[in-house]
Amino acid sequence: NAGVTQTPKFQVLKTGQSMTLQCAQDMNHEYMSWYRQDPGMGLRLIHYSVGAGITDQGEVPNGYNVSRSTTEDFPLRLLSAAPSQTSVYFCASSPRGQGGYTFGSGTRLTVV
Amino acid sequence: AQTVTQSQPEMSVQEAETVTLSCTYDTSESNYYLFWYKQPPSRQMILVIRQEAYKQQNATENRFSVNFQKAAKSFSLKISDSQLGDTAMYFCAYLYGGATNKLIFGTGTLLAVQP
Numbered sequence: 001n002a003g004v005t006q007t008p009k010f011q012v013l014k015t016g017q018s019m020t021l022q023c024a025q026d027m028n029h030e031y032m033s034w035y036r037q038d039p040g041m042g043l044r045l046i047h048y049s050v051g052a053g054i055t056d057q058g059e060v061p062n063g064y065n066v067s068r069s070t071t072e073d074f075p076l077r078l079l080s081a082a083p084s085q086t087s088v089y090f091c092a093s094s095p096r097g098q099g100g101y102t103f104g105s106g107t108r109l110t111v112v
Numbered sequence: 113a114q115t116v117t118q119s120q121p122e123m124s125v126q127e128a129e130t131v132t133l134s135c136t137y138d139t140s141e142s143n144y145y146l147f148w149y150k151q152p153p154s155r156q157m158i159l160v161i162r163q164e165a166y167k168q169q170n171a172t173e174n175r176f177s178v179n180f181q182k183a184a185k186s187f188s189l190k191i192s193d194s195q196l197g198d199t200a201m202y203f204c205a206y207l208y209g210g211a212t213n214k215l216i217f218g219t220g221t222l223l224a225v226q227p
Binding site for chain 2: 031033035042043044050056090092096100101105
């Protein structure tokens with residue numbers, strides 16, 4: 001049972017490049033979320049999903065897209081990377097009704 | 113909108129002593145969950161303890177316990193017999209028990225346990 005798997009763990013992008021951060025969970029959780037963590041700001045919600053085919057925006061959605069075609073996968077797409085998107089990104093999942101989220105190990109992204 | 117405030121950016125405690133981390137939150141909801149997460153230098157987010165708002169009894173997990181004051185919207189974490197491995201960033205988080213299941217975090221408290 002792998003839990004929540006994020007890839008890659010580290011990435012360096014040039015300004016303007018696009019990329020997809022992958023997230024997969026094998027716990028059959030309905031809820032999935034993407035966060036970014038910046039110093040002094042805690043974790044801020046980017047996008048979230050309450051089930052396959054259903055996504056919505058969080059607190060800081062600009063510059064990011066998501067989709068949820070299956071229960072297991074919830075990729076985060078950066079359309080045109082900017083230095084302001086340099087951050088650590090976490091994916092998390094939760095079952096219905098229990099409230100506790102399980103987190104992936106994070107992706108450290110640097111945009112130069 | 114729901115908000116979570118952690119007013120102590122950094123704290124320090126001696127090994128084997130007790131420390132309390134503070135957290136307040138703002139909500140108009142009656143049904144919700146509160147959490148404390150630990151993030152050691154490895155970056156992994158680890159769930160420490162969970163409290164359901166409708167339960168008056170304070171949650172306890174080994175050396176970790178909370179003081180949940182619903183009327184005051186306060187949710188502090190007490191760590192007893194502090195250990196070097198407790199050195200980490202600690203995040204307080206609020207989850208609204210509705211359909212969205214959104215988890216909102218405070219800005220964190222960096223705890224250093226000194227030998």
